[in-house]
């Protein structure tokens with residue numbers, strides 16, 4: 001039911017149930033918000049979004065107040081503006097004046113708001129926040145001094161990720177965001193997904209940075225420094241570089257990485273193809289030999305840690321395949337090292353990932369051989385953009401170059417890993433071929449595409465009906481696992497990605513990525529899949545060669561040694 | 575059956591409604607909320623540990639460390655406040671090197687801040703192991719607690 005309300009002396013249409021904020025946003029009236037999260041129940045905590053109710057003279061929070069017939073609202077009256085300004089001044093009064101030393105400098109909502117509201121002098125002086133940095137996690141750094149208590153991280157961690165390892169602790173002016181018992185994040189149930197970083201308006205949450213180690217390796221003549229980049233990287237860097245969303249920077253990235261001084265450049269989409277070879281073989285093996293089903297993908301280290309902590313009963317369901325990052329790492333320090341006549345320790349292996357959890361994964365004990373990590377350092381998309389600046393690479397004036405070969409060529413199936421549903425599509429294509437000896441007539445599986453938190457369908461492989469499900473966002477995964485626990489038995493293969501939309505929405509991506517930008521990234525991946533010729537992992541010529549020359553066959557002896565692993569229940573504070 | 579289990583069994587195993595009464599009972603029984611008990615409550619009610627810790631730290635009544643051999647209650651009621659209980663507390667915290675709500679490393683002393691303990695005529699008042707000490711000053715507080723230290727040995 002629609003009615004009109006009056007905003008800034010203009011009549012606007014509103015529908016029942018809409019908040020004032022929603023009506024304003026639809027009509028191009030921008031009012032700042034801090035604690036507000038789209039689609040979440042409003043908390044009304046920050047009062048940044050106040051507007052003036054012209055009839056009562058009251059200031060009300062537009063994010064939580066429903067629009068009502070006959071309302072008359074002022075969004076920028078002097079009182080309103082003054083009140084917003086005071087809120088910012090109060091937030092600044094105990095905030096460390098650290099902007100010049102802050103990762104979020106020039107990309108901080110607190111900075112933006114204080115500039116928008118013309119805060120130009122310090123009218124309110126308070127005692128500066130004092131708290132210790134939490135450096136314990138392999139992925140996430142928490143700096144509670146910079147926290148403005150908006151609560152967005154708490155919401156995402158609990159409602160989207162189903163983890164809830166952080167919450168409001170204490171009360172009043174002693175309030176902080178913290179873990180249970182004030183312990184380090186590393187002992188908590190945090191799955192390192194980085195989604196909290198994505199919503200944090202300030203520098204209170206950032207990723208653990210590996211710049212120094214990488215720079216040192218790059219300037220060490222005794223080290224061969226190699227780099228790989230994840231499937232989603234080339235389609236999700238545009239925003240960081242100031243380009244149109246969805247642009248595929250592809251060859252430019254290779255050129256840039258060479259400029260920085262990396263000796264070899266590999267594409268993790270190649271090892272995604274490798275993952276598909278192993279994983280589809282594993283699936284078929286399980287189906288044909290009465291193995292544990294449903295099999296669940298294990299390329300997302302956020303999900304893997306979640307399983308170890310919250311769903312240990314599903315560990316036998318996890319595919320034993322390492323993730324593409326780790327497969328590439330293992331191949332680099334074995335086969336590649338051999339070919340280049342290098343010892344594994346002479347290679348410094350960097351990966352560029354959309355993901356903070358990959359930093360955690362790289363340092364897992366299971367991902368080392370004889371004390372040497374397969375991957376030595378991980379940069380997120382955001383960090384890469386900063387890294388390239390540091391080396392003075394001008395991404396607008398650079399000629400595209402090819403990735404190194406071998407270990408660089410990819411099929412479009414491997415590239416699809418970047419979006420939720422991609423691993424599944426890629427695996428189905430190869431499993432179909434292995435089981436039937438024929439290629440699928442239509443490669444695309446529309447039912448597994450798009451942004452839905454959960455997608456399900458049946459794939460008919462010559463009479464064998466394979467039930468498949470794809471979920472992203474851990475709360476969606478949790479629901480599916482619960483259904484399976486209580487008897488759902490029509491799925492045989494599940495893809496789980498921790499982050500909404502899959503890795504294109506990963507916790508290491510551009511901060512402030514909108515839904516439209518995510519869609520653009522996804523569309524680009526689908527377009528690549530449509531236009532390029534080699535659409536299946538098993539036809540990637542370099543994959544074929546790798547098996548011929550080195551690995552033998554999927555699930556073979558070498559594969560087991562290098563490309564597979566096992567996971568165990570993990571005791572954490574939860 | 576552990577003490578915590580005993581408390582838990584009195585309540586239905588769902589819902590957050592009973593969280594506070596459960597925590598209160600455990601604290602009454604054990605003197606404080608141990609990490610172990612909080613985790614156990616969390617598992618029972620299916621509430622993340624961070625949430626329970628968040629709720630518990632919201633209220634002043636809960637403590638997270640066991641009492642010391644000697645428990646020092648510092649009154650911060652109005653009368654005591656007017657006569658300087660805040661400096662007394664500060665001195666005490668400095669002297670024992672722990673804050674109110676905490677227990678010294680050697681387990682000898684714990685400090686608790688309490689509201690008026692009904693002895694306003696003697697303000698500022700502290701109460702150690704149930705014994706009242708009247709008209710405490712920033713100087714005398716050290717001697718008072720030190721006298722307990724020797725007693726303890």
Ligand code: SF4
Nearest residue numbers: 157190191193194196
């Ligand atoms: S990284 Fe993920 S799991 Fe860890 S605190 Fe942030 S949102 Fe929660």
Ligand code: SF4
Nearest residue numbers: 147148150151153200
């Ligand atoms: S850490 Fe960031 S997201 Fe979390 S409450 Fe603080 S400012 Fe908000």
Ligand code: SF4
Nearest residue numbers: 300302355499503506
């Ligand atoms: S979905 Fe992708 S980006 Fe997110 S945690 Fe998993 S692997 Fe990382």
Ligand code: FES
Nearest residue numbers: 035044046047063
């Ligand atoms: S955005 Fe409305 S109260 Fe915070």
Ligand code: FES
Nearest residue numbers: 649651654690693
């Ligand atoms: S105020 Fe301290 S005893 Fe009453």
